Amino acid sequence: MKKMLFLISSMLLCLVAVVIAQSAPAMASRRVVVYDNIATEVAAPPTTFAATNDDLWVTLGDLTRATKFALKPQGVCRDELCFPIPKARKSAFLSAQGKITWFNLSEFARLLRQPAAHDASLGEAKDAVWFFGPRSEEQNSFVSSLMAPNFKLPDANGKQHSLSEFRGKKVLLLTWASW
């Protein structure tokens, strides 16, 4: 019986130790990417590979997890969309560190003319956050197509509605606020 208790308690201790080990460094500085309004936590590059500026380097796995873009022979691609990496500046985008290849998501944003904002204040939550806005041609597509950008939002009961549901009717789209 005693042996059993000892086993259980030591297992519990191990579990606690594992949890602490995992959460402690994460608490110190989580790295969060907000892309297409979705937040994803990503791994930090090794300290031996310290980027000299605020650029965000991610693993190729994290690149796809956070942005749905993937590195392919023809470029960085998502579905039909592909952006070739300028050959002369390849090292600004990709860096092999040991077995892992790191990708500079900030440099990629500059290539796509995609606005990005960064918070390194490690404020209350001790997170470093990178926020990426829409690509310029995404944002401006309605200026040439003249078509109203579609969106999906909930009503007060949580039911989702798309603007496109109202196709076939004239729509007065009206924004307001409580403030």
Next chain:
Amino acid sequence: MKDKNFEIVSVAEDTGGIKDAGKWIEAAKPEYTVLIDEKHLVTRLYDMVNVPTAVWINEKGRIVRPNEVAYVDDRYKGMHKLEAAEYLNAIRDWAANGERSVFALSEKELKERLTPQNPNWAQAAAEFGLAEYLYHQGQKLASIQHYKEAQRLNPDNWNYKRQAWALSDAEQDYGTTFLKEVQKLNGKPYYPPRRLPETKKPEVKKKN
């Protein structure tokens, strides 16, 4: 107006979501669709800079009047000095006459009014998005500097100012308030002017 194939889609641009917008929706008991936009998505998609702002969209999903200040009653007329009646009449005319309405812009007229987003504004939108993310994560202090950066990069965007001030002690965190900023304008409107054409007089048939 439902019989004329006309719908109102009203969107609350509130970081606080239903918590802030809910009591207004309850009080209005609207018969039209009211959506909650905690992330200011519509503001960003349509590049809007103030509330209330409206866009007119035709049956095919094409914009026929872009962003425009849209007071539909005279509650705050003291501040903005815009007649609601004039605008409501324009909406009624369009609802009844569609593309034939003088208020519905042709593709050519619309192209003249729509311009690609200024890169500073795009950067401001990213700063605002980051501020909103931080605020929702409970990182209020960190959010303030990014709200300020958004306001600096796009000083014409009153949504960035008014939303940030409303989430804060504006006086303490931003050194100003909405009322103070409006007073500073000294009577100048804080909306781009409305560009409604003069309503056509009803045609009088000439006697032959």
